[in-house]
Amino acid sequence: MESERSFYEYLQSFSETRSPIDFVLIYDNLPRFFDGALVTLQLTFLALLVGGLIAVPLAIARAYRKPFLSPAIRVYTYVFCGTPLLVQVYLFYFGLGQFTAVQESFLWDPILSNPWWCVIIAFTLNTAAYTTEFLRGAIEATPHGEVEAAKACGMSPFTRMRLVVLPNAFRRALPAYSNEVIFTLHGSVIASTVTLQDLLGVGRWLNGRYYLAYEGFLTAMVFYMAIVFLITFVFRMAEKRFLGHLRPREAPAPGSARVAA
Amino acid sequence: MIIKQTLLASAVGAFAFMASTATADTLRMGVEGAYPPFSQKEADGSLSGFDIEIALALCEELKRECELVEQEWDGMIPALIARKYDAIVASMSITEDRKKRVDFTEKYYDTPSRFIAKEDADFDMTAEGSKGLKIGVLRGTTLQCHVEKAFPDADLRLYNTQEDVFADLVAGRLDLQLNNTLQAIDGFLNTDQGQGFAFYGENIDDPECLGEGTGIAVRKGDALADELTAAIAAIRANGTYAAINDKYFDVDIYGK
Numbered sequence: 001m002e003s004e005r006s007f008y009e010y011l012q013s014f015s016e017t018r019s020p021i022d023f024v025l026i027y028d029n030l031p032r033f034f035d036g037a038l039v040t041l042q043l044t045f046l047a048l049l050v051g052g053l054i055a056v057p058l059a060i061a062r063a064y065r066k067p068f069l070s071p072a073i074r075v076y077t078y079v080f081c082g083t084p085l086l087v088q089v090y091l092f093y094f095g096l097g098q099f100t101a102v103q104e105s106f107l108w109d110p111i112l113s114n115p116w117w118c119v120i121i122a123f124t125l126n127t128a129a130y131t132t133e134f135l136r137g138a139i140e141a142t143p144h145g146e147v148e149a150a151k152a153c154g155m156s157p158f159t160r161m162r163l164v165v166l167p168n169a170f171r172r173a174l175p176a177y178s179n180e181v182i183f184t185l186h187g188s189v190i191a192s193t194v195t196l197q198d199l200l201g202v203g204r205w206l207n208g209r210y211y212l213a214y215e216g217f218l219t220a221m222v223f224y225m226a227i228v229f230l231i232t233f234v235f236r237m238a239e240k241r242f243l244g245h246l247r248p249r250e251a252p253a254p255g256s257a258r259v260a261a
Numbered sequence: 262m263i264i265k266q267t268l269l270a271s272a273v274g275a276f277a278f279m280a281s282t283a284t285a286d287t288l289r290m291g292v293e294g295a296y297p298p299f300s301q302k303e304a305d306g307s308l309s310g311f312d313i314e315i316a317l318a319l320c321e322e323l324k325r326e327c328e329l330v331e332q333e334w335d336g337m338i339p340a341l342i343a344r345k346y347d348a349i350v351a352s353m354s355i356t357e358d359r360k361k362r363v364d365f366t367e368k369y370y371d372t373p374s375r376f377i378a379k380e381d382a383d384f385d386m387t388a389e390g391s392k393g394l395k396i397g398v399l400r401g402t403t404l405q406c407h408v409e410k411a412f413p414d415a416d417l418r419l420y421n422t423q424e425d426v427f428a429d430l431v432a433g434r435l436d437l438q439l440n441n442t443l444q445a446i447d448g449f450l451n452t453d454q455g456q457g458f459a460f461y462g463e464n465i466d467d468p469e470c471l472g473e474g475t476g477i478a479v480r481k482g483d484a485l486a487d488e489l490t491a492a493i494a495a496i497r498a499n500g501t502y503a504a505i506n507d508k509y510f511d512v513d514i515y516g517k
Contacts, residue, residue: 094425097432113434115418195397195418195429204335205419208401209409211362213339 022212026219029206036202037223043116043198044185047123054128059135060161073132080129085187088126092118093194115194127184134176138169171242178235182228199223288325289346290316291332295422297448298509299352311514314505315369315496316350319477322492322501333421335401338362341478347485349478352441354403356472364481366490368474371516373464374404377430377445378437380459391415397426397435404439406470427454437461443514474516 008027015023058077061069080088096102096112103113111117142165150160192201203216240247292313293300300310308329320327330346341349341363355365378384384394392414398404400419408417420426423440427449430438442464449455465471477493479485496502497515506513 094428097428097434103433108433113432115434193421195420201419204400207339208335208405208419211338211359211401213336213342 020214021218022210022215025206025210025212026215029202030219032197032202032205033199033219033223036197036199036220037227039191039196039201040185040188040198040223041227043120043123043191043196044181044188047120047127047188048181048184051124051127052131054124055131055135056166058128058132059139062132062136063139077129077133080126081133085122085126086190086193089119089122089190089194092122115191115196119191119194119196123184123188126187127180130180130183131177134180135169135173138173138176139165141172142168174235174239174242178232181231181235185224185227185231286325287328288320288323288348289328289330290320291330291337291341291346291349291351292316293334293337293351294331295334295424296352296444299444311370311505311509312350312352314508315502318496318501318505319350319489319492322495323488334399335421337401338478341480344480347479347483348489352444352475353478354472355474355476356403356406356470358406359472359478362481363478364483364486365476365478366486366493368476368516369493370514371474372441372443372514374407374440374471375442375445375464376437376439376461377449377458378461380457382436382461384436384461386412386462388412389414395434395436397429397438399423399426399440402440403471404465407465407467408439410470411467423448430458431455439465443510447509 008024011023011027015021058073062073062077064070092112093115096118102108146164146168147160150164155163188198189200191198192204195201197205199220200217203220206212206216206219292308294302294308296310296312298310299312300308303309308331313329316329317327328346330340332340332345332351334351337349337351337353338359340346349363352370353359355368359365385391388411391412394412394415395418396408396412396415397418397420398408400421405417405419408415418429418435420429423444426435426438426440429435431454442460445460450458450460477486477489479489493502502515503513506515
């Protein structure tokens with residue numbers, strides 16, 4: 001207790017005398033930032049999970065050029081990849097909220113009246129569109145020999161998809177997917193424009209409450225950086241595990257144990 | 262070290278370039294643009310409203326060229342400190358919290374704030390009874406301060422513009438909204454959008470949060486504050502203020 005108190009006092013004197021940034025305000029409001037981080041993570045990963053699940057069948061339909069289905073999906077991905085996420089969120093939040101028909105429909109309460117739902121719907125559709133397109137690319141890049149070999153083993157089309165095409169497509173898509181995860185995280189700041197208290201929302205709240213310029217944004221930045229650091233770490237581990245066969249082989253040192261054995 | 266100096270030189274160069282676009286005599290006024298009738302944007306993109314005309318009248322009184330700089334509300338004070346403009350004429354209340362960051366002129370108007378809700382609304386507005394009430398205010402206003410203090414358990418929603426607050430009140434996402442009464446009457450209650458809504462409760466009495474009238478903010482220690490205070494008094498005396506006031510309001514909003 002004693003040391004914490006003195007740390008706080010140090011922070012106070014440092015903020016007052018030597019620093020342009022008010023660290024005491026940041027320290028006092030850290031719990032709010034952790035709450036905001038939870039909202040950000042929840043929005044990001046829920047959208048990624050649901051969007052990813054939607055993307056798999058859509059990508060298969062696109063890759064195998066299913067008539068009617070494939071062009072329809074292309075229109076969907078084109079619209080969602082070709083327009084800014086902010087506009088999509090506004091469309092769901094302010095756009096749909098304008099119509100009395102929507103306000104009186106069963107969708108209004110509790111779905112569309114709630115900013116959380118509007119944001120999660122927009123994010124999910126957005127990430128699903130991007131994931132569909134690069135997963136389609138990864139499926140199309142399946143070497144013909146792998147499919148032939150699977151056929152020769154007597155695998156049914158479903159088994160082929162499950163055991164050969166999709167696992168390898170996921171592997172190929174992994175590096176691109178880490179970008180998508182980080183972009184979705186960065187895009188999640190848009191939640192703060194429709195009143196959600198995500199990380200940036202808390203930062204803007206702090207700035208607004210105490211009329212500050214930097215403190216809220218800087219603190220939010222540090223949190224985002226920490227999250228991105230964790231995400232890249234997890235993906236590096238995953239790439240090591242799943243794309244290990246693509247890594248350059250380490251040459252054994254001359255006269256190493258292997259020769260002796 | 263060399264890199265540092267080059268960076269510094271280019272930064273200085275950039276500042277010099279920016280400064281050269283405005284003459285030294287130009288007074289840059291920070292204004293908003295989504296707070297009718299105090300400031301609003303016309304269809305052609307030009308700004309109009311009480312704040313805008315007061316800003317222009319003050320420039321004229323000081324015999325300086327006027328440049329209006331638009332800024333969204335929650336970045337108003339930071340942008341002033343960052344020298345994007347020299348004064349804020351945007352219905353900003355004079356409060357103790359803000360005085361820590363900026364200096365103010367004397368007030369140029371003073372009107373109360375009050376809640377708005379559906380006409381038939383009935384809420385328990387005690388600190389405990391307001392738990393979960395969805396209250397919308399503009400982010401970074403004195404009203405944010407008041408709602409957080411008086412209704413700590415309410416579901417406070419913060420918006421970028423006052424127009425967004427009204428839109429969500431109409432859409433039914435908010436139970437109540439709180440803002441300046443004059444702005445609410447002309448910007449909402451007297452419009453088609455505001456039909457079926459009415460003031461709720463009494464004028465808010467909270468000097469600690471709401472402050473002592475609406476002033477013009479300048480950077481700390483800037484002598485411009487005194488010049489502008491004198492100019493406000495001058496346009497009050499020569500009838501310019503009254504002419505602008507009558508264009509927008511039925512009553513003199515200067516207060517006593």
